[in-house]
Amino acid sequence: MTISLLPETPGAWPEFGVADLFAVERAEREAVQLEAIRLRFARLRDKLPALRKLAEKQGVAQIDSLQDLIKICFDHRVMKNYPLAILENRDFPKLTAWLDKLTLHDLSRVDLGGLKSIDSWIERLQDFGLIIGTSSGTTGKLSFMPRSKSELSAWRSSWLVLQEAATGVDPLANPLPSFSTGYRSGHQMAMKPSQLFAQEMYGGRHNLYTLYNGHMSADLMALSGKMQAAEDKGELDRLDIDPELIEQRRQMIEQGRRRPQDMQIWFEKLLTDFRGQRVRIGGMSADLYRVAQAGLDKGLKADFAPGSLVATGGGMKSYKNAPDNWQEIIKTFFGADRLHTFYGFSESIGSQPECACGFYHFFPFTVPMMMGKDGELLPRQGVQKGRLAAFDLLAESFWGGFVTGDEVTMHFDDDCPCGWKGPRIEKTIRRYSEMEGGDDKITCAGSVKAYDEFMDYVMGAA
Amino acid sequence: MGSEMGRLYEIPILSRGRVIPPTDDDCVEFSGRAGARFRCPDPHKHIHDLVLGDAGRLQDLHDLPIAKVMDFLAALGPRLKLADNPYLQESYDLALEAGGLTKPLMTRLYDSLPAMFDRARLEARIEATIGSRYLDSWVPQGTEGPASTVRIRAVGSRQLHITAGNVPIVAPQTVISGALTKSDILIKTPSNDPLTATAVVRTMIDMDPDHPVTRHFAVAYWKGGDSVMDAEVIRPSRIDKITAWGGMASMQHVQKHLKPGIDLVSANPKFSLSLVGHEALESDEAMQEAAMGVAIAAGRFNQTACASTRVVYVESGTDEESLAKLIRFGELVYEGFQSLPPHFSTPADEPNPSLEAEMRAIEMEDDFYWVKGDTVKGGVIVSRFEGRVDFAGELNNRVVNIVPLEDLTSMLGTIDDQAQTIGVYPTALRLRLRDQLAIRGAQRMLPLSSQLIDAVEGGAVPAAPHDGNETLRRMVRWMIDQGPAA
Numbered sequence: 005m006t007i008s009l010l011p012e013t014p015g016a017w018p019e020f021g022v023a024d025l026f027a028v029e030r031a032e033r034e035a036v037q038l039e040a041i042r043l044r045f046a047r048l049r050d051k052l053p054a055l056r057k058l059a060e061k062q063g064v065a066q067i068d069s070l071q072d073l074i075k076i077c078f079d080h081r082v083m084k085n086y087p088l089a090i091l092e093n094r095d096f097p098k099l100t101a102w103l104d105k106l107t108l109h110d111l112s113r114v115d116l117g118g119l120k121s122i123d124s125w126i127e128r129l130q131d132f133g134l135i136i137g138t139s140s141g142t143t144g145k146l147s148f149m150p151r152s153k154s155e156l157s158a159w160r161s162s163w164l165v166l167q168e169a170a171t172g173v174d175p176l177a178n179p180l181p182s183f184s185t186g187y188r189s190g191h192q193m194a195m196k197p198s199q200l201f202a203q204e205m206y207g208g209r210h211n212l213y214t215l216y217n218g219h220m221s222a223d224l225m226a227l228s229g230k231m232q233a234a235e236d237k238g239e240l241d242r243l244d245i246d247p248e249l250i251e252q253r254r255q256m257i258e259q260g261r262r263r264p265q266d267m268q269i270w271f272e273k274l275l276t277d278f279r280g281q282r283v284r285i286g287g288m289s290a291d292l293y294r295v296a297q298a299g300l301d302k303g304l305k306a307d308f309a310p311g312s313l314v315a316t317g318g319g320m321k322s323y324k325n326a327p328d329n330w331q332e333i334i335k336t337f338f339g340a341d342r343l344h345t346f347y348g349f350s351e352s353i354g355s356q357p358e359c360a361c362g363f364y365h366f367f368p369f370t371v372p373m374m375m376g377k378d379g380e381l382l383p384r385q386g387v388q389k390g391r392l393a394a395f396d397l398l399a400e401s402f403w404g405g406f407v408t409g410d411e412v413t414m415h416f417d418d419d420c421p422c423g424w425k426g427p428r429i430e431k432t433i434r435r436y437s438e439m440e441g442g443d444d445k446i447t448c449a450g451s452v453k454a455y456d457e458f459m460d461y462v463m464g465a466a
Numbered sequence: 467m468g469s470e471m472g473r474l475y476e477i478p479i480l481s482r483g484r485v486i487p488p489t490d491d492d493c494v495e496f497s498g499r500a501g502a503r504f505r506c507p508d509p510h511k512h513i514h515d516l517v518l519g520d521a522g523r524l525q526d527l528h529d530l531p532i533a534k535v536m537d538f539l540a541a542l543g544p545r546l547k548l549a550d551n552p553y554l555q556e557s558y559d560l561a562l563e564a565g566g567l568t569k570p571l572m573t574r575l576y577d578s579l580p581a582m583f584d585r586a587r588l589e590a591r592i593e594a595t596i597g598s599r600y601l602d603s604w605v606p607q608g609t610e611g612p613a614s615t616v617r618i619r620a621v622g623s624r625q626l627h628i629t630a631g632n633v634p635i636v637a638p639q640t641v642i643s644g645a646l647t648k649s650d651i652l653i654k655t656p657s658n659d660p661l662t663a664t665a666v667v668r669t670m671i672d673m674d675p676d677h678p679v680t681r682h683f684a685v686a687y688w689k690g691g692d693s694v695m696d697a698e699v700i701r702p703s704r705i706d707k708i709t710a711w712g713g714m715a716s717m718q719h720v721q722k723h724l725k726p727g728i729d730l731v732s733a734n735p736k737f738s739l740s741l742v743g744h745e746a747l748e749s750d751e752a753m754q755e756a757a758m759g760v761a762i763a764a765g766r767f768n769q770t771a772c773a774s775t776r777v778v779y780v781e782s783g784t785d786e787e788s789l790a791k792l793i794r795f796g797e798l799v800y801e802g803f804q805s806l807p808p809h810f811s812t813p814a815d816e817p818n819p820s821l822e823a824e825m826r827a828i829e830m831e832d833d834f835y836w837v838k839g840d841t842v843k844g845g846v847i848v849s850r851f852e853g854r855v856d857f858a859g860e861l862n863n864r865v866v867n868i869v870p871l872e873d874l875t876s877m878l879g880t881i882d883d884q885a886q887t888i889g890v891y892p893t894a895l896r897l898r899l900r901d902q903l904a905i906r907g908a909q910r911m912l913p914l915s916s917q918l919i920d921a922v923e924g925g926a927v928p929a930a931p932h933d934g935n936e937t938l939r940r941m942v943r944w945m946i947d948q949g950p951a952a
Contacts, residue, residue, distance in 0.1 A: 054830055057830050058830060079823045079826060079827050081823055081824060081827035082827045082830060085827040085828045085830065085831050086831070086834070087834050087849070087851060087853050087855075087856065088853075088856045089851065089852075089853040101833070102831070102833070145856055377819075436819070436820065437820065
């Protein structure tokens with residue numbers, strides 16, 4: 005069926021179904037995308053100080069082509085270009101003033117009285133009308149993504165259409181008991197959907213089973229480096245930090261040490277409790293691999309009902325010596341015929357489902373661009389390898405143009421055998437930050453990153 | 467992206483005077499920077515060519531007077547002229563391709579090789595550290611007793627050197643210090659410089675393959691973290707001492723195999739900085755002088771070395787008037803970079819994408835930072851508050867971060883054993899902070915001035931410890947012989 009996408013209201017595009025969204029012809033798609041971007045820029049340019057500044061510097065007054073757009077995409081580092089010290093000192097007026105340049109909401113009107121923690125700051129902003137998601141990259145410094153409640157409905161529908169595309173199952177019609185190897189709550193962007201859309205995804209929070217019922221504290225993540233340094237000097241008690249937070253950190257480190265055993269016990273109980281039922285198994289690939297391998301070693305196999313889903317993310321990032329056949333091991337143990345994955349980045353609301361042929365496809369509401377070595381826009385044809393940039397058309401309250409830290413291989417022509425149209429990327433995605441040098445290049449200069457056992461534990465790398 | 471195929475370099479294993487080239491039946495390939503590819507013999511098949519399982523075979527070196535060792539090194543020096551030495555030319559070409567340093571700097575470094583082997587320099591170094599008589603004889607200690615006398619001798623060891631590749635002089639330095647300790651030396655080359663050590667030792671083999679010094683050098687590449695190699699080589703029966711350069715990854719590989727009986731000298735990555743007193747902001751002349759000093763301290767080796775200043779703490783307030791002065795100081799540092807002589811420091815051949823992105827990202831935040839320049843010409847970031855940029859560890863390509871501090875001593879808490887070289891202006895400040903810096907782990911202080919080029923070019927003091935370590939003295943074993951007076 006032919007659908008009609010209006011450039012004025014891209015937030016409504018995810019309301020269409022998977023098949024329709026991936027059937028839009030290229031010429032039509034690209035024309036409506038460019039028009040939507042043009043309108044968005046004209047509306048936001050003078051209202052977002054950070055965007056205005058970049059546009060002025062780059063001499064971009066209007067957008068006539070993606071060549072103009074790529075010059076004014078924010079590097080992903082812009083979402084964390086505040087000095088770490090203001091976060092460590094919990095200087096909320098400065099932090100708020102910093103964030104104010106990145107959102108349409110007038111944050112000068114937020115009452116900052118009585119705030120003691122980063123979590124409480126995030127919650128205060130959420131009461132005001134934003135939805136803040138954090139992300140910690142390879143450096144551990146937190147990014148803050150200021151989404152708005154005005155984007156919530158587009159976010160929800162894009163999330164549901166993503167799930168349906170990635171798994172073939174409409175979660176609204178089939179609310180499955182779901183497992184996740186993470187924490188129950190937290191402000192990390194990757195954890196937001198399971199909290200915001202629990203009703204739509206699982207039929208309610210009660211149907212989501214997490215390894216830990218605790219909260220992943222943004223304060224602990226933000227302050228972990230500082231706390232580790234203070235602890236090394238025996239000065240942890242001298243930091244101006246809520247003692248409760250110090251205790252929480254101690255408990256989480258303790259918990260991290262037990263994590264492999266906890267996960268084993270937790271999973272074995274789920275295997276029994278849900279035997280014969282249709283379930284959705286989620287979590288980090290590395291965790292699922294460990295559980296699967298440990299199970300197979302004991303001669304066990306999961307015995308869930310046919311049609312159960314294994315939906316993973318995170319690749320094998322935190323598990324360096326994974327065997328080549330880790331996916332096979334997960335599939336064998338859980339009795340799944342495939343793993344359902346998607347690719348996303350916290351700067352963008354929409355994410356990309358994996359198709360039957362093993363590519364991640366972009367929905368029309370996310371416009372991918374490929375960037376060459378010198379920041380130039382690579383031709384939008386054939387196969388291109390380079391840095392991924394994208395424009396998020398669902399972003400109405402913040403600037404949706406971002407340059408990621410990922411190297412991807414993009415296929416621009418609508419020729420995927422799966423039948424879905426739209427640009428798509430291969431599954432091999434590399435982070436530029438991890439490609440520089442490797443472990444074999446030895447130099448005398450640099451700074452050893454302080455060993456931060458807390459982050460290792462909570463990120464599951466230990 | 468370096469996906470285009472680079473040139474294929476053939477790298478032999480060098481083993482005690484023998485050159486073992488890779489062959490089609492005995493080879494492994496690996497890749498380095500800038501897409502270069504290398505082919506070397508499979509090190510797994512040559513363990514016994516690399517290690518000295520029988521320490522008794524050190525006898526020949528032990529019996530050789532240190533003067534003969536120095537004669538040998540001094541004769542090697544003149545053969546290390548870039549213009550005449552094809553091995554060095556190959557290593558030089560590769561180093562240029564890899565792009566760590568620009569051509570004028572690289573040329574200068576290679577041109578400095580022969581002088582490193584100057585006999586007078588070697589002699590001064592050995593006398594100021596181990597002492598030649600300790601290497602050649604049993605030296606009586608204290609007064610001779612009627613029944614017993616204590617004699618001490620410095621004895622050669624079997625050493626593994628896991629070297630760094632960011633500055634090519636690490637390789638000849640390793641050769642010199644290895645030979646001066648009358649030891650058996652195995653050099654594991656890094657992927658970012660697999661050729662320089664090979665070039666120096668090959669020249670040695672061409673000169674005299676049967677000389678005892680040559681007979682105790684082996685050079686090979688294997689991949690860092692190759693646990694088979696590490697387990698085979700790092701055994702108390704085969705290695706006594708290890709010098710390991712590099713960061714956490716490199717150190718962790720080694721530590722896995724450390725056992726009692728193996729001594730580790732770690733040359734871990736260092737970070738250097740400068741401290742500038744309020745005097746520098748009080749007159750134009752002082753400002754000029756200190757700024758030039760900072761440009762030199764940061765610009766040397768184009769800021770690729772551990773001794774290169776990256777963060778500059780300046781005694782200054784953070785009010786608008788003080789910040790205006792600080793920015794003026796930053797402008798002068800930037801101008802200083804542009805005025806450095808090309809043999810000493812140059813613009814980069816290519817931008818540093820990651821650092822460039824960090825600079826462009828904080829440039830948008832003018833509440834917190836003032837940014838000038840880029841990763842080609844060099845640059846200056848002035849913090850408008852009392853804190854350094856969060857990517858200070860990435861500062862490179864002649865980009866410094868200038869940080870105001872009301873009280874300079876408030877930065878002492880950040881000093882630890884990673885602080886390699888600390889540039890200071892003025893002299894009085896150096897004297898005031900010297901001991902406070904020392905006890906926290908700092909290793910070297912340097913006066914910031916426009917004369918600094920001459921000072922750093924003049925060469926190090928022969929006995930200067932490296933990274934707070936008396937490396938030479940640690941790489942030999944010290945044996946006691948107690949017995950009746952002769």
